[in-house]
Amino acid sequence: MEWSIQDVARLAGTTSRTLRHYGELGLLTPSRVGGNGYRYFDQGCLVRLQRILLLRELGLGLPAIAEVVDGGPQDTATALRTHLELLERERERIGRQIASVRTTLRKTEEGEQLMAEEVFDGFDHTQYEQEVTERWGRDAYQSADRWWRSLSQADKDEFQRRQRDIAKDFAQAHLAGRAADSDEVQAITQRHFDWLSITGRPAKPYFVGLGEMYVADPRFTENYDRHGEGTAVLVRDAMRVYADRNLTD
Numbered sequence: 001m002e003w004s005i006q007d008v009a010r011l012a013g014t015t016s017r018t019l020r021h022y023g024e025l026g027l028l029t030p031s032r033v034g035g036n037g038y039r040y041f042d043q044g045c046l047v048r049l050q051r052i053l054l055l056r057e058l059g060l061g062l063p064a065i066a067e068v069v070d071g072g073p074q075d076t077a078t079a080l081r082t083h084l085e086l087l088e089r090e091r092e093r094i095g096r097q098i099a100s101v102r103t104t105l106r107k108t109e110e111g112e113q114l115m116a117e118e119v120f121d122g123f124d125h126t127q128y129e130q131e132v133t134e135r136w137g138r139d140a141y142q143s144a145d146r147w148w149r150s151l152s153q154a155d156k157d158e159f160q161r162r163q164r165d166i167a168k169d170f171a172q173a174h175l176a177g178r179a180a181d182s183d184e185v186q187a188i189t190q191r192h193f194d195w196l197s198i199t200g201r202p203a204k205p206y207f208v209g210l211g212e213m214y215v216a217d218p219r220f221t222e223n224y225d226r227h228g229e230g231t232a233v234l235v236r237d238a239m240r241v242y243a244d245r246n247l248t249d
Helices: 005-012 016-024 043-057 062-069 073-110 116-120 125-136 138-150 153-175 183-199 204-216 218-225 231-246
Strands: 039-041
Touching (some): 005 016, 005 039, 016 039, 016 043, 039 043, 043 062, 153 231
16 A cells, blocks of 8 residues: 555645655655656555654654664664653653643642642652562552553542542541541541452551551651641551451451
8 A cells, every 4th residue: 555745744744845855865765656756655664754753753863863764674673662662651751741730720729738749740650669569569569550551531530539538538537536446437447448459459468568658658648647637647547457357367
């Protein structure tokens, strides 16, 4: 199958003049030229043009691009894998920016305190990759990472909303002086356990250890104490009570 120079320019978001310039430089030779002088491009030409455009976006000059795209088939595959990795990183960066704006908008509308990390990055589960791997193994992180990436943005927002509601209810119980083993607090802890169970039912050591992290790690403590100082301690104690009553090792 072949495409005319006008079709290729339209599909690639460029101009016929640019494609002819690439041809004059030897960067993009048409697969054939018709009797009427029209240039036609086959699939191989399209792949080559994709690489040229990607390299241009990365800031390479045309002479440097010529050296890269004139490599053999193995060089082509390697280059495409590199391009794909760069594009995926860019997609993740844009995703964090979108999450950051969503968080800023929600907190602004609800009158909540903004954190600098949220304003400039947004929700980024990968920041805990090393810690999760060290505590619970590489498989645990990869499984959770695959699950998170599989969610739609609406599902991600709902998952985070549930956590915020649970944190707020823990804070209200703390301000009301409720004990960790009270029915009210244990009912909230059950919701927290169910929230964590969405990727697999937590074992007792994991659940208790996570509760300890809520107090030991300032980042986790802030996640709860922003709703009321001392909330993280109540959450930790409530998780210990829940685990002793309902979970086995």
